Amino acid sequence: MAPATGKRPTTLTDVARLAGVSIATASKALNGRNQVRASTRERVMVAAEQLSFSPNALARGLLAGRTGTVGLLTSDMEGRFSLPILMGAEDAFGRGSVSVFLCDARGDSFREQYHVKALLGRRVDGLIVVGSRTDARPPLPGRLSVPVVYAYSPSLDDQDTSVISDNVEAGRTAVDHLLALGRSRIVHISGDRTYAAARDRAEGATAALRAARLTPVGKKVHFGSWSESWGRSAIASLLAAHPDIDGVFAGSDQIARGVLEVLREKGRAVPEDVAVVGFDNWAVLATQARPQLTSMDMQLEQLGRRAAELLFSAMEGGTHPGIEKIGCSLVIRESTAG
Amino acid sequence: MAPATGKRPTTLTDVARLAGVSIATASKALNGRNQVRASTRERVMVAAEQLSFSPNALARGLLAGRTGTVGLLTSDMEGRFSLPILMGAEDAFGRGSVSVFLCDARGDSFREQYHVKALLGRRVDGLIVVGSRTDARPPLPGRLSVPVVYAYSPSLDDQDTSVISDNVEAGRTAVDHLLALGRSRIVHISGDRTYAAARDRAEGATAALRAARLTPVGKKVHFGSWSESWGRSAIASLLAAHPDIDGVFAGSDQIARGVLEVLREKGRAVPEDVAVVGFDNWAVLATQARPQLTSMDMQLEQLGRRAAELLFSAMEGGTHPGIEKIGCSLVIRESTAG
């Protein structure tokens, strides 16, 4: 049925008729083929402009076998991870060519299947799959007809192409920063240990301490949950047992916010008495903390850009099996900078 | 060129050949037309299954004149508003039929134009435009060939279809809640007054107070910015001038968090001494506050559902000029519940 707002979209036939040429010539004129007389091209362009002609990408895609469309499949319901990745991917693909469409599977594998089918049915040229956590995930089932790049959360199949943040190195960087400030009574308070993100960051943090011939205060990493309330209760009991703590590496900015709050209440000055590093560099939390929070940034836009580059290359026939890691950067604010 | 991962997608022709029928019959069998013998249908189904045939939506769309695709154009870079709206829209369109693709214009009208062109070129059946703030926005330029629904942020053209949250009523609801708790020394601390959201909520709040023959403490609404730090400084100076404040309506959960923090520091018990209501019901902030924060919820999923319904109806030829308002709901937590 006809759309409410109007007139059926103009077609190349309309343009050709108005310009008084065949559709073949109109097509060539519009696509910059050079077997067209300048004046003819001009007439066609004017006609197209006048009718605000916009070529039907469906027809084009049908012919070309590629649609200039990429699907980004996410399960990140808050969009905290996937939107920056989407932006990075869009940037990498650039304006002129490829469009990225985002679908949300909400962590439901049935819905994921549905979206994959819908996207493939619409003949996207490739797929970027963004996980909601950094743990490796099963690859999309079935033999897919287009290349796939896994971002943020790698595929379990090491023949697939994956791009992730280097959480181990980030843990090391965070602790090295505290060490460089002269801190030596350092604790690592992190989130749910069932998350690879928690374990990886802890691994890096522990390695950095070990390299400095130190062990974490309390002799272990303190796993819990990704929440402010865990940050509060963890730091409270740690301070009671180890009043000499002088550095905290928190597994997330939420945890760090809880830590900062309790440090304030206990009268510990940050960063003078205790320096604090968070993780995620989530602006809403980090810049509004007292003091403002130093945090590790996963560089998600860059991750998205890289995912797009790898996908583009794969669409051209390239192969990139394995996991590529993107470095995280340290964003220094008041909580470690005085 | 051929995609790296493989074989060109199977076509109806492949299926028909394997089943030993014509493509016309294969098509009818697959689409449940009833002019097909049961055993033939069965053979075709098996063949399609075996080749994991997925019909080319481009070809279908070309024929049908509609693609079963809707574009959701957002400018909300954090996704806090647009992702819930996306989910609501997906739900409303249901599984079987329409897919929603999200594009991010990042508040840049050039990029918005680009995305609109890309979406229309791909022949979406309709467009949902989601703003980043509640202020009315200029309509998409040009005569579009598909219906458009504006969500969250209405179109300035009252002939367009818009769905928004009822911020005025929400302001009233929040204050009525405080009044019902017996509070009478109420302040409203809100965000940037250049935002319609701030002004609308303030209008509702003021009306509710007036209806109770009260004026806000300090005789005015306290506008500032959408941040915790503004919440902190605003409540601090208000408490100094008006120590008898017993209720706070904050224009956002971020502001409310700042308010709660200072109330704690000043030794005011919440909700016993001062009851606090926030706005947005942003789980990360509201559930981790001390005490947990009562907040107004804009029901964005419902807003998305309604936008999808209106768009669907418009695609069928219906018209719905004007602005439809979705009610916000009060989510009661400890900060007003004792």
Added chain:
DNA sequence: CTGAAAGCGCTTACAG
């Protein structure tokens, strides 16, 4: 330089 024709993958009257 220009246009008639074939074809991308599908659906739908229309004959048989």
Added chain:
DNA sequence: CTGAAAGCGCTTACAG
């Protein structure tokens, strides 16, 4: 019940 044919809107060899 089945299939040959036309056609959706476009592009691209191929003749002229």
